[in-house]
Structures are given as structure tokens and as C-alpha cells.
Amino acid sequence: MSRLASTLTWPLGLVALIVYLWVSAPPLLPEEGAGDSAALVPVEVVFRILAGENDTARGLYTRKIVGDGLKQGLAFDEDWREEDVVAGPLPALFLRATSERLVRVGSPIRLFLGSDQPIVASNLFEGEQARRFAAIRKTRQPELFFDASSGRHTAMFPDVAVAEACVTCHNEHPDSPKVDWAVGDVMGATTWTLPKAGYTREEVLGMVESFRGASAATYDEYLEEYATADADAIVPVVGQGWPEDGLAVPDTAEFMGTCAAKASAATLAHLMSPMASTRPSEN
């Protein structure tokens, strides 16, 4: 009798488990990121979309706000967030603030800025990033790879000096290790990372929306400097005007509207391209 019981225990247990887990069980939990793999946008394409969005927003800020704003007497300073300083963020800090906001809103995007000649030592590329950046300097092309140490898909895009303000500031900064930058130089690289190899189009659009939202919030914070400025500070008119027209800066709607108008066509083209519906490779 006991022999029969021991013989039947395991099969009966297995049957009970199968009944418990499948036959009478509720629907299976959806798997995160599951979907039709053929419909996923490869992460490489997502990186190019996001880098394009960033190039547009940061380029516009650097050229049209910082570059032209300096000519109108507006200040942009690394200590812009100090209470007694009325200034906008330097372009690198605009990116940093946007990057941090992406984290706070729960976006999977991670964005970093570094160089082989940074003003701040903690932004110095090392190891794999240094090797990849050396290649970027030569080719001026992005480097895309899978970083096993973090388990994240990674892309590095050249960060080019797009305006005289970039090189002037870096060449004159007392902590700058290089003082002969010229417009057009690859001064550093943005590093982007994402956790998955592919994303649905809805997820990609969500990321674009998050990125634009983070950029808008950073620009909002910049404008807040003028709203709380002392009477003796140089304060531009905030509205539809731009610094190239006088002592004015666009409000957030105008600034982000201009960014969207410039970036949307390229973003849509990437999403509609044949590449945007195939599985990515990992190298």
C-alpha cells in the first residue's frame, strides 16, 4: 500500500500542479515588452531618432538662445542655479538637466555627455567609451554597441561645436584642458542607453514625447530665472521674439514648437523607414 502511494505521489503532484497552474488558472501574465517582434523598431533606429531630437533642441538652444543671447547681454553660467545668479544653463548643462528629468519621469532613456578633454574631470571618457570616442573623432559617425557590463544597448553620437559660443567658453574656461577648440570640432559625445533591443512605435513615440517634455521643463526652468530676477538684472521679454531680434527670448511654447517643427520630419522618416520594422543585431 505504502509502495503504491509513494509511486503515485509524484505523478499525482505533477497533475495537480498542471491543473493548478494551467487548466483552472487565470490568464497568463503578459510578458514585459512582448509583442510582434517583426513590428518592433530596432533600438539603433530609436537612438538615431532621439539623437536627432536632441541635436535639434540643443542646437537651437546653443545657437539661437545662448549664441544670440550673449550678443544681447544675456548671461549663461555654470552656476546658473545659484539663487544670486540670473543666467541660463550652458548647453552642456541644458542637456544634463534634461537627462535627469528623463529619469525622474520614469523614462528608460539614459543620456550622458562626456569627452576626452572635459572641463570637469568626472566627465572624462574611460575604457570602452574612450575607445569608441577615438573612433568617433576619426569618422564623425556614431558608435552603437551592446554594453555587457550594464546590460544595456548603447550609442555614442558626436557632439560638435555648432556655435562660436561653444569654443569661446571652452577655450577661456580656467579648468579647460584644451584651449584651441574651433567651430566644427567634435568636442565630445553624447552616450545614450536603452534596455531593450526593440520597441513598438507607440513606445518610441512615448520616448520622443518624454524627451521633448524634459527639454521643455528644462527650458521652463531657464525662463524662471527671469521671472524671479532682481530689478537690476538684464531681463529679456519672454514671448514670441528671439534674441536675434532684440532683448527677447521665446516662451516655452514658441521654443518647443520650433524644435518640433525642425525635428518631426526626420523623426517620422526614421519611423517609416524600412529599417524601422526589422529586428536589430547586437554587436
Place this chain on the structure above:
Amino acid sequence: MIGRFRFLAYALGVSGFCLFGVVVVLLPDVMEERLSASGPSTPGHEELSCVDCHAEGPGTTRQQLQGIVSYYTGFRDSAPFLGHLPVSNARCIDCHPQLRDLHPVYRFEEVRFAEARQEFSAHQCGGCHAEHEGVRVSQPGDFCESCHSETTLKNDPATPSHAVLIEEASWSSCLRCHDFHGNHDHTPPENLQEALPLPLVQQHLKAAPAGLIYGDRVETTATLETR
């Protein structure tokens, strides 16, 4: 005689089990705290309940078990969590927004910080602030070495210089001058002799009574990772 002992043993076992069951039913929260927590709370977390940090995973227990079996039998690419989700950075940031942070955890997700990730999970709040150890900081105060062993400053105001301190591997001195997260009203002294005493810093890392040794907390409406 032997039969009587066996009966007593059974009776004690059954009584103990019943008593345990009654306590679990009547005082589930207390039992969960006592049975699950692996140690004393981090100072300041004493009043938190388990679910304040440990969010429940999606699905029922049965669905989670289904998913786990499916994963191990090759019918699924990832296994769902059974019971509670791991405590994420987002959970910590909900209460500790650290709007002004010189070392936000996300920065350690960058490729080049692999060593810091490997050595003490610098990309996770719990890497330094492990819960249930009864201390404010669970790492010894010399973790700066992981990232700053090659740091050089072009214009160094410190005495002794950072180059000397790094050369001497004086990593316990960093937190005597520097507020790691930078979220306090604190200006680093230029001379190490004017820095906080090491025992005070160590006490601060281990427990609450050392208080705000770096000054009052500074929070702004925006982030202050200015560099």
C-alpha cells in the same frame, strides 16, 4: 511509556502550530514585519511598513507561478517576480527626491562606471543604503576610490592637494570635506585641518544621532547637478 511521550510530542507540536496560526491570523502585520525583515530598519525608516518599499508584483500568486514555470520550461523569455517586486530606485526617490544631487544614481548606469556598479552597486540606492542593517550608510566611507583614483584637477585649491591625497590613498578623508550628495548647505574647506573629524563622519554614516553634520538640507524646485 514511549507511546505517551509520542502523544505529548504530537500534542505540543499541534498546539504550537495552532497558536502560531492564531497569532498570524490576528496580527498579520506584526508577524509579517517580524518574520520577513532581515534586520533593523535604516534610521528614519522605523515607521515604514513592508509595502511602503516592497510593492506587490503584477498578477496573482498563481499567475506569477505560472510565469515562473513557463520561464523555466522555455515558454517565456523572462520570469515574473513572485510576491513583491525588488525595491527600485524610483521607490526610494518617491520619498527622497534628491532634487540637488552631485551623485545621482542614474549617472552610474553609464558604461564607464562598471567598476563602481560591480563593487558596490553604485547605480542603485541600496548599494550604499542597504535596508535592514540599521545604519544610514552600509558601505565603508572609502568608496570614492572606485571612480576617483585617476581624478586630476587643473586648479586645485585644497591643502594637501587632491593629487597628494589620491597618491596616499587617503580615501577616508573625502567625506570629511565633501557632502556626497551635495544636498546640504555645505562649502568644502580648502584645508583638511578644518575638515570634519573622521570619527564624526563615521558616526554619521552609521547612525542618526550624528545629525546633519554637513549643515541644513538644501532642496530646490529643480535639480542642481550643475556639473
